[in-house]
Amino acid sequence: MLLIAFFFSKGLSQTFSLPASKKSQKVKFQLINNLIIMPIEVNGTELSFILDSGVQKPILFNLSDRDSIQINNVSEISIRGLGKGEPIKGLSSIGNTFRLGDIKNRNQHLYVVLDKDLNLSPSIGIPIHGIIGYDLFRDFIVDINYSKKVIRFYSPENYTYKERRKSETLPLNIIRKKAYVGASIYLNGKENLPVKMLVDTGSSDAIWLFEDEDIDVPQDNYEDFLGKGLGGNIFGRRTKINSITLGTFSVKDAKAAFPDMETFNSIKRLGNRNGSVGGEILKRFNIVFDYRNKKMTIRKNGNFKTSFQYNLSGxxxxxxxxxxxxxxxxxxxxxxxxxxxxxxxxxxxxxxxxxxxxxxxxxxxxxxxxxxxxxxxxxxxxxxxxxxxxxxxxxxxxxxxxxxxxxxxxxxxxxxxxxxxxxxxxxxxxxxxx
CATH class of the missing domain: 2.30.42.10 (PDZ domain)
Incomplete structure (x- = not known):
């Protein structure tokens, strides 16, 4: 069962850290449907999390009667997310202990979604209990090796950048706890269109684009179900573009989607964001995220020329x-x-x-x-x-x-x-x- 207890913790740092004697933590992950899935202990209970750079605080969901986990210091809230649905009921909780190998945070803030309809497990094929993102990226230099399915979390003070052949370092903008990268796209005969893209490891898709004066949906497209957000199902137009370029790395004939913009009604201040780049693009690189210094280093891996997966059958x-x-x-x-x-x-x-x-x-x-x-x-x-x-x-x-x-x-x-x-x-x- 889901146990909710009220324990107050004061004066504890709300950050993840490694023991002083250890410089990094190696974590093996599963790559399923382009998503990084890894085990994290929450108050002593091991759960499965998606590493999602598009989320601010950890969110728990799909906690069934068989799950026994203590959640501390609770208050009720409403949570909005992607999708056309109404806000959903949830819990806000502080003072929780998260553990990932030797990495610990003894005062982690988290949210719990109570809507049973939010359940990613049936479509992914294994139990998924939550998503976690910014807090880990904030506290470590995160080295994701998509080809070997291994992440290393380095203490920033102990990390030394190495010269790596055929790698490039790109600037990141960290805005409201989310990372954005500059790229360029080629579609509808327009080359080198500059775009500002959310870096979203929690998206299994390749590219999402928002329509504007320069970015139009290509003529060859079809309506499709794009995924599920906290606010419900997300629909849009599926298509492909000539290419997307990160640094000097150009991915040809890239799978793309134009989500229905009503999906984003709950999100204010999209600013000059043009879309997002998700796991089906990111998995083609091994990536070092350095939020503290606002940069990421990318290097092509064996997935780079992998064909994009389309739902041909429907x-x-x-x-x-x-x-x-x-x-x-x-x-x-x-x-x-x-x-x-x-x-x-x-x-x-x-x-x-x-x-x-x-x-x-x-x-x-x-x-x-x-x-x-x-x-x-x-x-x-x-x-x-x-x-x-x-x-x-x-x-x-x-x-x-x-x-x-x-x-x-x-x-x-x-x-x-x-x-x-x-x-x-x-x-x-x-x-x-x-």
């Missing part, structure tokens, strides 16, 4: 509970391989010939209007059983999405369950910009 997926899967097996002499996780963690052998496994159920959470999947007849709520003959319970949700959106011209066969009947659908993936 299908969105999410986990929705669990289901049993039955499979014939060879004689095991009564034993199940201990390391065989492909069939789930709960396994039952029936007469040594059949294995029942409890696995996550993956369902269609949305269908884009006019997409190949919609034309074929798939519907929201359909349970995905197999894609092109492959039983999907053996794969992670992001791997299933890759199967469904492999490449233009590929025929996709999807076996689904609807009203306790198995139905096979077939469609061909099409170029979204023709």
């Amino acid at each position: 299908i969105d997926l999410q986990h929705d509970g669990v289901r049993y899967v039955s499979e014939r097996i060879a004689n095991t002499n009564g034993l199940v391989k201990k390391n065989d996780k492909s069939f789930g963690n709960v396994q039952i052998l029936l007469e040594n010939t059949t294995r029942l496994s409890l696995v996550p159920e993956i369902v269609v959470s949305g269908i884009r209007m006019g997409s190949p999947a919609e034309a074929a007849g798939l519907q929201q709520g359909d349970v995905i059983l197999a894609v092109n003959g492959k039983s999907i319970h053996k794969y992670k949700i992001q791997e299933v999405l890759q199967m469904l959106n492999d490449k233009e011209g590929k025929r996709i066969k999807v076996l689904i369950e609807r009203y306790n009947q198995d139905v096979l659908f077939s469609f061909v993936l099409k170029n979204l910009f023709k």
Whole structure:
């Protein structure tokens, strides 16, 4: 259960720090859907956080009856965020202890969102309990190695800049606890258009752009669901631009989106910001963030030429509970391989010939209007059983999405369950910009 206790702490520093004997902390992370996910202890309970440079204070959500965590020094608040919805109820809490390896903050301010609809776990495929950003970037030099999936948090006093071949250092503007970088874009025949972009590691997308006198939505675009914010679902126009350039690094044919500007009604003072650059661009670099000196150093990595991922099928997926899967097996002499996780963690052998496994159920959470999947007849709520003959319970949700959106011209066969009947659908993936 969620335990809320009232403990007051006075005189403690509201910063993260390492022991004096340690110069840095190495943290391994998961990169799922272009998002950095790492474990952080909150008042002794380990939770999963997205590292989100676009957020000011840590926010907890998706705390279920199974979670037991003490939250200190609480008051009720309303929280606004991206999306068209109304403000949501939440809690403000101070005096909390955050721990990340040897990094500690004994007086961390956080927010708790009480709306159960805000739950990123089903679409990401693993439990996600919160987001954290500025406070870590403020207190450390943060070296993110996207290719090795490792972050090093350095105490600024102990960090020495090294000359790295083929790296570039760009100035950052830190405005209201968020980092902005200058870039240039090429779209609609206009080259070298200067743009001011929010650096947003908490966005799984590539580029968001706001329309103005110089920045127009390209003619080739389509309506799409762009994501979910604290204020609800975010929709807009999906497209691509000729390129975005950071320093001298130019990413060609970059995936881009123009969000519905009603989404930003709750955010005041957008200023001269032209959009944001998210994880699908950032993961192409290894990046050193230095908020204290207002700069970041970028260097291309092995992801730089990775193709941009588009939802060619029009299908969105999410986990929705669990289901049993039955499979014939060879004689095991009564034993199940201990390391065989492909069939789930709960396994039952029936007469040594059949294995029942409890696995996550993956369902269609949305269908884009006019997409190949919609034309074929798939519907929201359909349970995905197999894609092109492959039983999907053996794969992670992001791997299933890759199967469904492999490449233009590929025929996709999807076996689904609807009203306790198995139905096979077939469609061909099409170029979204023709």
